Amino acid sequence: MKQRLVSPVRMVWLLGALLIVCILASFTLGHYPVPLGQLLGILGSRLGLPIEVSWTPQMETAVWNIRLPRVLMSVLVGACLAGAGASYQGIFQNPMASPDILGASAGAGFGAALSILIGLSSVGIMVAAFAASLATVALVFTVSRHAKGDRVLGLVLSGIMVSSLFQSATSFIKLVADPNNKLPQITYWLMGSLSGAKWSEIGFILPPMLAGLIPLLLMRWQLNVVTMGDDEARAMGVNAPRIRLWTVLCSTLVTAAAVSVSGMIGWVGLVIPHMTRRLLGADYRCLMPGSMLGGGIFLLVVDNVSRNATTAGIPIGILTAFIGAPFFLWLITGKGDHYEH
Amino acid sequence: MSIEVSHLSFSYGQRQVLHDISFQVRQGEFLSILGPNGVGKSTLFRCVLGLLSGYTGQVLIHGTDARSFSVREAAKHIAYIPQSSRPIFNYSVSNIVLMGRSGSLSTFQTPSKADEERCAWALEKVGIPHLARRCYHRLSGGEQQLVLIARALVQDAPILMLDEPTANLDFGNQLLVLEQAKSLTRDGYTVIQTTHHPEQSYLFSDRILALQNGRILTQGAPSQVLTEQTMAQLYGAAVTVVSLYQDKVRVCVPKHITIQEEAK
Structure with missing residues (x-):
């Protein structure tokens, strides 16, 4: 039995520091590396600080208009997927739950595929994916209200069924899509990618992300109680169904926002909460912020690999699976969480 | 009077499980509910705890109709100690106990230093302060039961309801848990347990209620029932x-x- 070397609270702060280091390091990597001094200068002057210009305009464009949105997008998407995954694992008392368990990804994929088929702009695709994602989860929720027996099980089963329905619909769209231009675009979208992130996209997804992430962070203690089951939670004075409803709402909002700009990026929402739980324990007081930070770090690092390892840029959705699946196998073949607290 | 149940009946659909149950529990009393499997002990528990509300008749808790309580208010009156709790995640003992404070926190609050101190007090009270930092999963059944009792104590509810507290325990731990429950009645807590052990309930209870086919067969002092x-x-x-x-x-x-x- 091992004792933790670092307390969970301190570990959350360490993750925060690691995220900042990763963000800064991301600018110094790639086809157009920017030294740290100039990077800080550009960022500072953009924030209105009086700094002497020691960089070229091209450098500023690369940092501000290309690299920074992409870095922010990776961090935000990673944080949202991991935060939503951690929440779902708690409220469904199911360690295998991930952000797409209620159909958020399948719905977004369908919305995106349909809007590519009818030729919408990239903004149109994003909005359609977001709307379809929310609509799908709403549909799942409505269907599950009529399910007999256990409410939570009904919700999860409805999610699986409706997801597979929308996946089939997406496959059908791919079948009828023009194989010369539309099919590759749909396929590429579904594989998930963060390339071409723009400030306008961040402007669109940031409000729903914050509207979801902040309540999830604030409610994190109650999630602990909900994992004990509805009856026990109720006897302790916690209305578990109400917490679950709010958590589903917030998690759906952030997942829909994330997949609408990134496409399908699997594994982050499942693996990161488990990794974080291993690192700092099951208590959501630390697990929730830790998962969000961990998700941000993970996706940023993977995106840097995807950006730099190959000239073509492997879609990040493929890379997360390449890294996530073996990691998860390693995790489940280990002897679980040995730590005493 | 801690609890007054009058003419309580409950049906699952067509099947009536409880018929016209009436009993009272005084403050500081230790009541055992005896009865064979499937006579409605758990259903009765769930009605009194407010987990089931579709009953006829009345449950008064400290003089107030239990159905008028909010979830939070009910938790201030009655704490529930389940037969066993298997959290799916690996919580520490102090985490589990701290969860008992949740009813006193608002939805967006996390427990304070004072809440943590209350937990330390409760662990001390049930005699397991040394287990605070251990994993709940790794404790023995008896230790887990004591942790759940500590969790109920920090809820600051004067009534404790134990659902077959000794069902999964070895003989030594059964006595340990029951003695702990008995000593809490001396501090003024009201304790209600369901059990399958007539001899133990004779030894520890102030009163026994015997349930048969959803009806009260008999109730009274242990010497009258056993x-x-x-x-x-x-x-x-x-x-x-x-x-x-x-x-x-x-x-x-x-x-x-x-x-x-x-x-x-």
């Missing part, structure tokens, strides 16, 4: 009730053994 006639009616078991140590203890001995012994 009789050969009641055991035969309740469990269909032919036993001789043997009284020991000036009737402080009663033991149920299967009849065929006493008959053989008397024949000698």
